[in-house]
Amino acid sequence: xxxxxxxxxxxxxxxxxxxxxxxxxxxxxxxxxxxxxxxxxxxxxxxxxxxxxxxxxxxxxxxxxxxxxxxxxxxxxxxxxxxxxxxxxxxxxxxxxxxxxxxxxxxxxxxxxxxxxxxxxxxxxxxxxxxxxxxxxxxxxxxxxxxxxxxxxxxxxxxxxxxxxxxxxxxxxxxxxxxxxxxxxxxxxxxxxxxxxxxxxxxxxxxxxxxxxxxxxxxxxxxxxxxxxxxxxxxxxxxxxxxxxxxxxxxxxxxxxxxxxxxxxxxxxxxxxxxxxxxxxxxxxxxxxxxxxxxxxxxxxxxxxxxxxxxxxxxxxxxxxxxxxxxxxxxxxxxxxxxxxxxxxxxxxxxxxxxxxxxxxxxxxxxxxxxxxxxxxxxxxxxxxxxxxxxxxxxxxxxxxxxxxxxxxxxxxxxxxxxxxxxxxxxxxxxxxxxxxxxxxxxxxx
Numbered sequence: 001x002x003x004x005x006x007x008x009x010x011x012x013x014x015x016x017x018x019x020x021x022x023x024x025x026x027x028x029x030x031x032x033x034x035x036x037x038x039x040x041x042x043x044x045x046x047x048x049x050x051x052x053x054x055x056x057x058x059x060x061x062x063x064x065x066x067x068x069x070x071x072x073x074x075x076x077x078x079x080x081x082x083x084x085x086x087x088x089x090x091x092x093x094x095x096x097x098x099x100x101x102x103x104x105x106x107x108x109x110x111x112x113x114x115x116x117x118x119x120x121x122x123x124x125x126x127x128x129x130x131x132x133x134x135x136x137x138x139x140x141x142x143x144x145x146x147x148x149x150x151x152x153x154x155x156x157x158x159x160x161x162x163x164x165x166x167x168x169x170x171x172x173x174x175x176x177x178x179x180x181x182x183x184x185x186x187x188x189x190x191x192x193x194x195x196x197x198x199x200x201x202x203x204x205x206x207x208x209x210x211x212x213x214x215x216x217x218x219x220x221x222x223x224x225x226x227x228x229x230x231x232x233x234x235x236x237x238x239x240x241x242x243x244x245x246x247x248x249x250x251x252x253x254x255x256x257x258x259x260x261x262x263x264x265x266x267x268x269x270x271x272x273x274x275x276x277x278x279x280x281x282x283x284x285x286x287x288x289x290x291x292x293x294x295x296x297x298x299x300x301x302x303x304x305x306x307x308x309x310x311x312x313x314x315x316x317x318x319x320x321x322x323x324x325x326x327x328x329x330x331x332x333x334x335x336x337x338x339x340x341x342x343x344x345x346x347x348x349x350x351x352x353x354x355x356x357x358x359x360x361x362x363x364x365x366x367x368x369x370x371x372x373x374x375x376x377x378x379x380x381x382x383x384x385x386x387x388x389x390x391x392x393x394x395x396x397x398x399x400x401x402x403x404x405x406x407x408x409x410x411x412x413x414x415x416x417x418x419x420x421x422x423x424x425x426x427x428x429x430x431x432x433x434x435x436x437x438x439x440x441x442x443x444x445x446x
Contacts, residue, residue, distance in 0.1 A: 341392030
């Protein structure tokens with residue numbers, strides 16, 4: 001099976017060259033230039049979120065609340081699919097590489113280019129497939145066949161635009177477009193939910209003035225939950241293991257190699273949450289066409305079957321009314337976060353062997369050990385895999401608990417946003433330093 005897939009991939013390699021791509025910069029982009037491109041893409045994302053799709057006058061039901069947070073989508077607009085297709089493509093590619101059904105040495109530039117090309121091509125295909133699934137699931141009400149095709153085209157174009165906007169940020173901006181879009185969407189939800197005319201803060205003060213302490217407590221809890229998640233994530237981001245290093249050529253030169261507790265950042269949660277959202281979508285489509293093998297649905301949400309246990313129980317009332325659902329969902333989320341965390345480390349060059357090669361290329365060695373890549377690798381192996389498992393399990397557990405609190409923007413959304421903004425801040429500092437000291441830029445790139 002693996003050999004057949006590899007042979008197929010090599011045959012379609014020339015075809016991938018015809019897929020349009022954002023031109024790579026032919027020179028280093030300045031810090032101000034990266035800020036400019038990041039700001040432009042963010043503005044375009046918000047503009048796309050205001051462009052409603054044409055449905056021929058059909059009423060759009062209020063469904064798919066499970067889809068919007070993790071895919072940075074805006075239901076009823078041209079970006080209804082959000083980053084769902086490209087993230088789903090990434091999940092499937094990660095599973096193929098991690099299970100070794102497809103054997104690609106990601107340390108080789110050609111194989112990395114092939115992987116990225118395949119992911120983009122598959123993502124574009126999924127733009128049309130998921131658009132068809134949304135229409136089939138009744139996300140836009142009853143439509144004629146002609147209107148259905150027109151709507152599929154609109155949704156697919158919007159999702160493809162986000163794929164290329166993500167590529168612009170990755171090559172010309174700061175961070176990734178996927179993280180930028182998630183953070184922007186959730187931040188908007190939190191701002192409106194807390195400070196809008198019908199926001200919780202306004203309702204809290206109104207209830208306090210009228211002396212209604214019960215409703216006042218109910219209104220302030222989501223805000224307190226959001227702040228709590230924020231503080232826990234910021235603290236967790238600061239936890240790290242520091243391995244002492246010594247320079248191989250400069251005597252007395254020492255340093256530290258930090259391995260963060262949340263080693264793979266928020267990616268395991270993004271991938272796991274996107275997988276759960278896709279599972280919900282497939283379950284709803286099967287239910288709509290008369291094959292409820294994954295569960296039955298009411299108002300766009302699973303009410304029984306395995307799909308029910310993959311759905312998020314929002315708020316403490318949901319947890320209290322069905323604790324088994326909450327426990328099973330939490331275990332599923334933790335398990336998939338760990339799985340994706342381990343896969344991501346192996347396929348993105350964050351494993352011990354790749355990191356040892358990078359440190360060795362900088363003439364660094366573990367203090368107290370002989371200078372060799374193998375020695376560095378053996379030392380890093382003691383930390384990277386256990387930390388990846390613990391960190392991924394922690395973010396999975398935190399995401400589930402945050403959802404249970406009813407935090408604004410969804411617990412998972414808040415966790416992702418805080419983590420994304422924290423990493424964005426770190427990259428801002430790094431880019432500024434690289435701009436002020438060009439030599440640092442070369443070291444960072446290595």
